[in-house]
Amino acid sequence: MVTVELYGVPRLRAGASRVEVPAGTLASILHALASILPGLVPDIVHDGRLTEHALVAVDGREIVADPTLPIADGTVLVLISAAAGG
């Protein structure tokens, strides 16, 4: 399984701060997220892709966007708002 941690607006929209989804590609994970957390659709996740309003970082480090990227079992994905400014 892959753990997805949610912060900022994604957490607010989802009403959850952490969920587990089956490992797969980034696209399959986003599809799974959209079905279990419908509040993320369409502004955060749309058609298996992240919108411009959110970013996802593998273990909080590398920000990834390629939908075909394989995400292995045990990985933690961190889903955040794209607007970082303060």
Place this chain on the structure above:
Amino acid sequence: MRGNFGRILLVELRGDRVAVEHVALPEAAYHAFVGGVGLGAYLLWRFAPAGVDPLAPEAPLVYAFSPLLGTPLTTTAKFAVLCKSPLTGRISDGLSSSRFALAAKRLGVDALVIRGALDRLGWLHLDEDPAACRVEPCPAWAGLSAHELSDMAAKQGLFRHVSAIGPAGEAQIRYATISNDGRHAGRGGAGAVLGAKRVKAISVRGAAVAGVADAASVQVRARDLAARSAGAATEKYRALGTAANLETFDRLRILPRRNFQTVSIGQAAARRLAPEGLARAGEHVRDSCAGCTIGCDHRYGGTRIEYETQFALGPLIDVDDPACLLAAAGACDALGLDTISAGGTLAFAMECAERGLVDWPLRFGDDVLPWLRAIARREGAGDLLAEGTRRIAAVIGQGSERFACHVKGLELPGYEPRAMQTFALGLCVACRGADHNRSGAYQADLQAGVDRYRADVARAPARVIEAEDNAALLDSLILCKFLRGAIREPWREGAELLAMVTGVPRGEDDLRRSARRIAAVRHAFNVREGWTLAEDRLPDRFHDEALEDGASLDRADVAAMVDAYHAARGHVPRGGPSERLRRELELDAWLTDAPPLQGPASLG
């Protein structure tokens, strides 16, 4: 040309009197510098004598308005405050929203240039009618916060909108703010400059209207922008405020803690200081600046909290009690202290004390309220702490400069440069010192395909320049940066907005040249005031101490990025604008060495 009045107000203070004079500006100046921080940078260059002491009477304080100010366009009720910073000795430009901005533009001028000084604390009233401008001595107002002063003035029917300083400005604390109807022009110490002029408050009265060239188009665009400002791109600001960054940044391990010694406070503490935790410590209310349809102003127990304040008065000084954080933020507001510099200075002082370099009874995690009060009144150790990190390190010595976290004397904002290496370059080269607002290069690090742990000498300079130029555009128009996610093509839209408002057509490329010209004038100002390449660096801590995850910042890589940045900007090695850049941006027409215009004759 509409949207502007084509003139500025020169304000000369002496004794307990004021004299004012309208000075015409050529239309070309608006074309070259747009307004806001751009126009203000030009005026600062023009009116500041080279090498002036920032706290001397002859040092100008510039309030610069913008062409969009006064229109129905969302987030435009802002103005820029510029001076030579008493903290850095370099250019300082702050933005502030407020109804004061709207009222001040109705004086019928596009900027105020305030010079001279009063003999004693006074209230400066500026009027559309020059003969009605006056100074009223106000010794009884000494020590009042800007908020107390506004309340009192409203009750007595003296004025409705005010730009004022708190006790810190009066005491010329080098990081004192100017408060404008409750919003602060924060970084760099403009409050100390107004304090040195012994001006406690500025009120304004006027009814002039600059108008717009195409009112129907402006109305349509205003509705469209307001609709976009209510969309997903700005939801974080509306729903949570920038305080939501803290928990995210802790997870990304870019949240500076204990004077930049580490990058995380742990999940439990981060949740305590996050918006939900703050709401448990004080009732949550959302507000907005004048004329804003976003509304990112989140208050807890009456105290406005945004990320930089939360970081600087929380993790940076190792405070994890939301009630303490709110109390410290409220005190900075009331005293008129820049929260980032106050937190940064205290964090440095705490580390010096813990290392035994000074005998101050101050430790990480302490309640800083008494220290903030001592700083604002220059009492005891507060007198030295009022000088900011760089000057304190120079006094303490003993190697403390290594962990004195500033660039050009300005304390660092809340992003860890070892883990954001494009932003590290942005910090080094920013004209006003360690700064997140005049470039926003942190955005470049937080995107797919960028390795934020690597100094990318080939690509980082262009990313920083693009971020700086984008910020110069928004800060000159002036539009709030939190609107940027809702503006897909800022150059095209900026050109359209200017054309609608002023009636003067602008092209995107032409506007980009203005942004580059603004950057060039700011840099030229710094060069004139003594800038050297040696200033464009981070403290040794960031190079010599790796983070727990091994992240470090290579000194040679950063130096190479800085060199590449200046080359890409068109600066001569270790100097100002090159001949080519001067020609390309027609800088010689603006960067003249002519002496500043004389003051109004009526003061003799």
